[in-house]
Amino acid sequence: MSRRKTERLLNLVICLLATRRPLSAEQIRHAVPGYDRDGDEAFQRMFERDKNELREIGIPIDVVRDPWEEEPGYRIQRQSYELPEITLEPDEAAVLGLAAQVWQRASLAEAASGALLKLRAGGVATDESIGGGVGGGALELRVDTRDPAFPALWNAVRDRRVVRFDYRGAGSENVRERTVEPWGVVSRRGRWYLAGFDRDRRAPRAFRLSRITGQVATVGRPGAVEVPEGVDLRAMVGFPEDPAPERTALVRVRQGACEGLRQLATAVHPGSEGWDEAELVFTDTERLAGWMASLGADVEVVEPPDAREAVIRRLKGALA
Amino acid sequence: MSGSADRLPRLLALVPYLMSHPGAQVGEVAEVFGLSEKQLIDDLQLVWMCGLPGHTPGDLIDVSWDGGEIVIDNADTIARPLRLGIDEASALLVALRMLAAMPELAEVPGDALPRVVAKLERAAGEGAAEVSSQVAVDVDAAPDALPRVRDGLTRRRRLSLRYYVPGRDEVTPREVDPMRLVVADGRTYLEGWCYRAEAMRLFRLDRVLGVDVLDVPADPPAEAEPIDVTRGVFRPSPTDELVELEVSAAGRWVAEYYPCERLAELGEGRLRVTLRARDEDWVVKLALRLGDTGRVVSPPAMAERVREQAERALALYAHRS
Numbered sequence: 001m002s003r004r005k006t007e008r009l010l011n012l013v014i015c016l017l018a019t020r021r022p023l024s025a026e027q028i029r030h031a032v033p034g035y036d037r038d039g040d041e042a043f044q045r046m047f048e049r050d051k052n053e054l055r056e057i058g059i060p061i062d063v064v065r066d067p068w069e070e071e072p073g074y075r076i077q078r079q080s081y082e083l084p085e086i087t088l089e090p091d092e093a094a095v096l097g098l099a100a101q102v103w104q105r106a107s108l109a110e111a112a113s114g115a116l117l118k119l120r121a122g123g124v125a126t127d128e129s130i131g132g133g134v135g136g137g138a139l140e141l142r143v144d145t146r147d148p149a150f151p152a153l154w155n156a157v158r159d160r161r162v163v164r165f166d167y168r169g170a171g172s173e174n175v176r177e178r179t180v181e182p183w184g185v186v187s188r189r190g191r192w193y194l195a196g197f198d199r200d201r202r203a204p205r206a207f208r209l210s211r212i213t214g215q216v217a218t219v220g221r222p223g224a225v226e227v228p229e230g231v232d233l234r235a236m237v238g239f240p241e242d243p244a245p246e247r248t249a250l251v252r253v254r255q256g257a258c259e260g261l262r263q264l265a266t267a268v269h270p271g272s273e274g275w276d277e278a279e280l281v282f283t284d285t286e287r288l289a290g291w292m293a294s295l296g297a298d299v300e301v302v303e304p305p306d307a308r309e310a311v312i313r314r315l316k317g318a319l320a
Numbered sequence: 321m322s323g324s325a326d327r328l329p330r331l332l333a334l335v336p337y338l339m340s341h342p343g344a345q346v347g348e349v350a351e352v353f354g355l356s357e358k359q360l361i362d363d364l365q366l367v368w369m370c371g372l373p374g375h376t377p378g379d380l381i382d383v384s385w386d387g388g389e390i391v392i393d394n395a396d397t398i399a400r401p402l403r404l405g406i407d408e409a410s411a412l413l414v415a416l417r418m419l420a421a422m423p424e425l426a427e428v429p430g431d432a433l434p435r436v437v438a439k440l441e442r443a444a445g446e447g448a449a450e451v452s453s454q455v456a457v458d459v460d461a462a463p464d465a466l467p468r469v470r471d472g473l474t475r476r477r478r479l480s481l482r483y484y485v486p487g488r489d490e491v492t493p494r495e496v497d498p499m500r501l502v503v504a505d506g507r508t509y510l511e512g513w514c515y516r517a518e519a520m521r522l523f524r525l526d527r528v529l530g531v532d533v534l535d536v537p538a539d540p541p542a543e544a545e546p547i548d549v550t551r552g553v554f555r556p557s558p559t560d561e562l563v564e565l566e567v568s569a570a571g572r573w574v575a576e577y578y579p580c581e582r583l584a585e586l587g588e589g590r591l592r593v594t595l596r597a598r599d600e601d602w603v604v605k606l607a608l609r610l611g612d613t614g615r616v617v618s619p620p621a622m623a624e625r626v627r628e629q630a631e632r633a634l635a636l637y638a639h640r641s
Contacts, residue, residue, distance in 0.1 A: 003366060006327050010370045013332065017397045018372055031373035057329050058405040082400040086443045091432040096440075099415035108411045114329070115408035119443075120352065121333040121401040123340035138473050139425065142504040142549055143418070143457050158406055158451045171570040173589035184454035190505025191576070210576050233456055252636075260489035263482075263529055294605040295489060297632035312637050317612025318630040 008034030022064040022073025147209035152216035160225040184233040193237040206237040257298040338392040409444030413452035424462040463525035482530040497538035513540035556596035564617040571613035
């Protein structure tokens with residue numbers, strides 16, 4: 001943005017805030033320096049662009065259509081422009097300081113620091129150094145939104161817009177296009193998920209952001225998405241309610257090895273000829289098999305047979 | 321906030337800031353706004369050119385910075401900052417709700433959290449409260465080790481940990497001078513000076529199998545500087561060996577789980593992953609775990625070790641299957 005343009009926009013904001021009665025475009029043209037030099041058409045285009053830019057940074061411009069006037073009038077209402085009076089107690093300021101440093105990536109980090117700056121400009125004490133006061137300065141919170149799809153999905157959730165993207169299901173060889181009514185985004189164990197209504201499957205679904213490939217496109221108009229009342233986003237991305245039943249595996253463990261496994265075992269029975277026996281509780285056979293295979297020749301799964309087979313399959317796979 | 325596209329929002333915050341901090345120093349204001357003193361003065365010169373329609377001297381904003389002390393006048397129209405945008409308020413509200421969901425960690429005094437949430441919702445434009453309830457950050461439930469670790473932190477006592485390292489399937493005893501808690505990627509870590517490594521380390525609390533608070537004051541050496549976690553908790557050393565793996569669609573989790581140097585799509589969901597290996601054993605364990613869903617491409621010696629280990633392990637099963 002050129003200096004001249006910034007000047008013009010600042011004057012425009014002041015002009016629209018100062019006026020009691022809505023001003024027509026023509027009146028604005030005469031009142032705000034920078035518009036006067038140009039022809040009618042050039043002015044119209046410039047004024048349109050300027051209004052859009054002000055709205056983009058959150059400035060509410062009222063358009064007043066008086067039935068007795070031909071042209072609409074413009075103004076900015078003070079009470080919808082101004083940050084309301086706000087005061088924070090020291091403990092509130094400390095909490096806010098901590099919250100403001102949570103976000104790590106540009107989009108939200110800038111939004112958070114922008115908010116803090118406005119509050120400080122409004123005379124609110126939000127000294128960031130007090131942020132360390134929570135937990136005696138001994139706590140740091142970080143949330144990363146590294147997935148490229150995050151900013152687009154945040155915007156879609158905010159604007160209630162349907163989205164379309166290419167998605168690779170877990171372990172799937174294919175990428176499929178999905179059309180989703182976004183209800184929210186949730187971070188769980190450091191991974192981001194989109195929760196919403198999958199229009200292709202006609203059912204609520206959760207999508208991992210890291211499995212979205214390419215761009216997220218919006219479909220249709222803002223405001224089109226209805227979030228059902230009482231929907232529990234966290235539950236939508238949680239583990240299935242009915243996890244597999246717990247089972248116990250019996251494994252032989254080489255003596256002097258697999259310290260971690262021994263710590264996590266429910267029981268370890270000393271054995272002979274260099275081997276002990278351990279019992280491990282598990283639910284997911286493949287997860288157990290992955291762990292056991294990773295320990296190589298230091299462990300042998302004795303039973304159950306399906307877990308034993310799963311380990312053999314992995315080891316053969318690694319050999320191939 | 322120094323790009324020119326951000327200049328107008330900055331000016332609309334700068335003027336109210338100067339109004340509410342009369343006599344503020346150039347250097348101090350520049351720092352608050354993330355500007356050089358030269359940039360700030362350029363902003364002040366621009367503001368000085370603006371004002372009410374008419375633009376006679378009496379209409380213009382009056383600003384001076386004699387002797388580095390900024391005085392502003394005649395700027396009543398924009399004396400208050402712009403109200404918080406939806407993104408701005410939501411970014412703070414989501415973070416505050418996350419804090420509220422982890423009382424064991426944040427230990428926020430009294431009811432400061434709900435109070436500040438209510439104030440922010442009031443100060444924000446419409447919609448922010450709603451949007452912020454559609455974005456949630458879950459943090460793992462408080463790990464068992466937390467109360468004792470916290471005790472060590474507040475009383476500044478050395479901790480004795482039994483720490484599980486899954487990559488090597490080891491449990492190692494560690495003496496650690498605790499320095500702070502770090503919550504990142506949805507997990508809670510203890511950061512402290514580790515006497516075994518003689519360096520700063522992050523310990524994932526759910527991998528702390530046991531912890532004792534020792535009767536020894538924590539006394540980390542002067543060089544114990546906090547680890548910069550702004551770019552992720554795990555940052556492999558640039559001197560670690562580069563390893564290339566090819567994984568199938570079922571092995572793509574590797575790319576989501578570990579920081580990778582390079583990724584290349586190979587079609588049909590296959591992926592070539594280049595990452596830095598902390599040690600050779602770690603790579604071998606990963607390859608064995610992957611089975612037929614991934615293989616080491618290079619270095620060849622590493623691929624050979626994987627085959628050897630797989631053969632040795634299979635021999636155990638061959639003798640009685």
